[in-house]
Amino acid sequence: MRLELRGITKRFGTFTANDQISITVEPGEIHCLLGENGAGKSTLMNVLFGLLHPDEGEILIDGVATKFSNSGEAVRRGIGMVHQHFMLVPVFSVAENVVLGFEPTKSLNRVDYKKATDDIRRISKEFNLEVNPDAIVENLPVGLQQRVEILKALSHDAELLILDEPTAVLTPQEIDALMAIMRSLAEAGKSILFITHKLKEVKAVSDVITIIRQGKVVGTAQPTDSESQLASLMVGRDVALTVEKSAFTPGGEVFEIRDLVVRDDRGLVAVNGVSLEVRAGEIMALAGVQGNGQTELVEAIAGMRPVESGSIMLNGRDITNASPRAVLDAGLGHIPEDRQRDGLVMSMSVADNLVLNTPRRAPFARRGSRNLGAINDNAERLVKDFDIRTTSTQELVSSLSGGNQQKVIVARELSRPLEFLVASQPTRGLDVGSIEYVHRQMVDHRNAGNGALIVSSELDEVFALGDRIAVMYAGKISGIVDPSTSREAIGLLMTGTSDGVTHE
Amino acid sequence: MSEVVTTGHRASLWARWTSKSPIVVTFFALILGLLVGAIIIITTTPAVLDAWRAMFHSWGAPGHALKVTFDNVGAAYRTMFTGSVINPSSFGHSLTTGKGWSNTFTPISETLTYAAPLLIASIGVGIAFQTGIFNIGANGQAVLGGIAGAVVGSMLHMPTVLHLPLTLLAGIAGGMLAGSVPGLLKAFTGAHEVIVTIMWNYVMYAFLLFVVLSTPFQQPGQQNDISRTMDPSAQLAPLFGTSSGLRVNYGIFVAIAVVAFAWWFLERSSLGFDFRVTGANPSAAKASGINSRVVLILVFLVSGGLAGLAGIVQAASTTHFIDGGFLIGNAGIGFTAITVALLGRNKPIGIVWASLLFAALGVGGRAMQASTGIPLDLAAVIQSAIVLFVATPVLVKELFRLRAAPTSSLQLAAKGWGS
């Protein structure tokens, strides 16, 4: 089919996720959508798949303006989606997953698995998607699971396939296999919308490339363009936010990770032998697209995830596999990635949250009893010092804006005597004012001679804060550079391309 | 959970008043619960049914049927009230003649007598709920506490100043012991506490029968399932002396102490803070250094201990012995405690009012049974109905078109089996 998106705009409150986006996908074309996290790709896809309604703009299929009120309708009109988080029932077989909702039946409402399996084998052969229909999905490697998602879409007679970051979870061999599949699907006349941030793949398989940044289309490109050109379009050439930083005079080593290996929830290796050290008075910014192991790395440092091998040392103390309590007591400050889940208790007051992880000893407690006076004084002081906008220290933290919630966490961590600070995506979801504020706090902390590791998928932030920049890709550090390095070079490191630019 | 917001018609005063607090929702839930009770009375009282069946016999028949209905329901609820709070006519009589005060105050005294142990148990359940734990085993813990306390109270002999505290402590210990089973199992095997506690309740009931029928604990010379009577030195004596006929006793001081403890524990103590954080957000609790396993075991000890204390307070202040039917049944104190805790939003102050209300319903139910013959199980049904309505605040609001009355966190995080 020929798909055209004209002027699609979607807002969430004051935040514009998609701003007048226009894209055309021809039949048989592999059209790549390139962009960083937060660029607006997922929102756009949800609009296309009927999960969200656009505020402005229209969708035209084969020239006809169409509206979807739910994903069922999108499916029926021939749009198929291969989700980033698979919509597969893990304990079902391939056949059961593929036919779900569209089952062929025989007498007594029985599912006709024979017909289903035949259909699957037919489609498999036609599009080179070999998969055993009787295999249980959760036992399949991720690459095959993805094939099942594709099969599912094809079995619904999809003419346009949307693949949302499909290679995020694949091994290199599986990626090659997927590329081959995409090519054969395109040859068969299907249109493919391929969303990714990985330049190698873009160049390997796309016919047309559209680059999205901050909700807008910033340009189109050809696969023959150089990687540097693509990277620069994707990350932009803007000068980073200026934050005053005093001269960089690092002290001794204060934090060290050596050969760390950590597994994720599925048991796969997420952190694959990471080593880095940070000195006092230095901010090490860890850049990289989300999903390359940063989350697991921070969780391991904070004591929330077991370390399989390797070590984490804080000021010479081994805190590998220590409990969160021990890690906090050793002087580590932690600003978690998911502030509402791991950092705050939404139903408690600002004052309580400000002492959430502070040891239950003096000054906030005395012989088992909390010293409310000290807690409140502390709260008053921090609210003033850190400019937390709240009507009172007793107000529930749930009624604060995202920015102020983050300020509570920042205030809490930075007001303790810290040996080292670890912050993960510290300004996610914040407005510009709050971002500036948080950055200032981090730099003040560093100016005072303390060290910090800040994990961020926002390059602006990485450049603004980092005295040194480490880039993480696929569970490894792909390079450690200084902030004078060009954005394109960092972009390349983030997307798996190493051009040899690695210096301490 | 989407809020139901009405626009327009019920504006200004009514809307402002009804959006004040969860107390409003509770009040309306109470009305609905009483309505449910009324319907049950109507459909099961022969006189009322007959009157309605004869509805079409004459022009005056529907009116008569209504009158009979109101008479019966009214009588039931009136005796509930006079039996649990105060009888205005006897109050008036006492005022004018200066006599019969003990008659006048008996209803309130009874309510307070039953409220005390109920309050203690409900506080225990409420603390558990605030930590995210369903302690459905409060009844079994109360039973074991009652047994332990009654054993100490009847088989050891010493002066009151030692005996009474020791008896109460034994009750707490018994409850802790009973609570430790689900606690340890959950901490070390992850077993979901709901089934374990419910099963353990039945184990405790069997143990109770065993103890009062097959051991030296049985009352000497008795074939029935009655235990030895507790020494007077271990009993919670009536405040106004036995001759006053008023049973309200020192148990209420124990209850007050428990409320004070609970308030201090939850609001002021570090451990209580850890409990609350664990209940509100287990992830953040872990990230902030709280040791969930320790919290888990402790919460069952605290909650169980309080339930055990409730059990012994009940025994020591009323019957002074325990029998085979002690606390058993669906309306046992441990189950009523769950409904009270839910009604009181798991907070000590709310639980105080809720336990007074439910104790009144229970005591009133007995009075109602005595005078109208309506079985007192009806009171338990009304209690459950009230709680169901409270558990669905949105439903109540929809029924009464209340404007977005704030509902504090009654919905616990819904969970399935074994984490």
Add this chain to the structure above:
Amino acid sequence: MTLLSTAKEPALTPAPNRRTRFIAITMGIIGLFSVLVFGLGSVAGAHSSLTFNPVNLSSSAPWHVGTLTLATRWTNIGLGIVMVALGVEVFIRRPSRGVMARFGGVAIMFLIALLLWAGRTPGPSQVSFVNVTAILIGSSAVTMVLVFGSLSGVMCERSGVVNIAIEGQFIGGAFIGSMIASTTHSFVYAAVGGAVIGGLLGLLLAFLALRYQSDQIIVGVVLVTMIGSLSSYLNLQVFTPFPQFNTGNLAPNLAIPLLSKIPIVGPVFFNQSGFFYLMLVLVGVISFALFKTRYGLHVRAVGEHPQAAATVGINVVRVRYINVVLGGAIAGIGGVAFMASQGQFQPGYTSGLGYIALAAMIFGRWRPSGAVVASVIFGLSVYLSYILVSYQVPVSIYILQMIPYFITIAVVAGLIGRVRPPAADGLPYRHD
């Protein structure tokens, strides 16, 4: 980035090794107990006689299976050693599958050893033999009720809703069933009545849980309390003044002609009440529906991954409503069946069977067939705790009554983490 998108709490479960060891140690202790008390506790010359004739002579078979006599001491020591051996095997080898199956085996051996010991001669027992067939028949009544309950649990939980109120549905069904059976003398109408009341309770549970996202467990517990009290009340208001509404409702056994004459097992399977046969049919129907039909595929998808189901157009809420109502109806019929095996209604006489049924469902891994096996084991233990009294076992009857509950606790504690409930079980579904 995970395939399994259920919300996760920080896992409290310890390493599987520790739990496996715990189970192994428990098995070993049970085995040791058997050796010491049941084996060595029997005098050397004692023997136990097992008979296999049905007690009900009117269906006596043309065959006659003789009495099997076993030397009590050695048989029990042998059984105990096997149990300890299994425990040791689990401890050392820590198999990843079948640990609970082994535990189930140990439980059965324990019950057998217990029986042999209780019925030994010479011994304190008045009864000089153990009638295996009679025991099987007797426990089948309890098993039947447990199967109804666990089927109800399977129906509800496979679609993602936890139904704690099974006990309440039993009580409601038993009450209504007795009333209807007493007035219409028809068990069919009684069953229908039970189904209706169970279905209504299920509807209430579903309504509160799905529409208002109330916590399913709390609602379930409160519902049971309410129904329990209500049934007590109605018992006093209706059954006491009008006992004719609550009498003589023992469902007659319907013997299947030839099959009921099969030695040993014939009377157990083929000479039962209509409810028993209904139960067997239901097991088959539900197994078929859940695992072979389109409806079942939708149900299971909703229970495992409601979002995936929603993206292909399945109405998650509607599927859950239907299943919870059906599940409630089945539990209601189970209540009627229980009443029909006891003859009348008494408040509180279900004594927690509804919760044991839930444990049977877990033990049976949320499959009807597994639930049946689990129900047999639990049913046996419940029934034995009733009849051991007649064997003059020198243990208080009340301690004996605790056995089924202990077994349930052990099963539940041992199973968590080893079995997987439907992934979305109990989690509220928020559709955006």
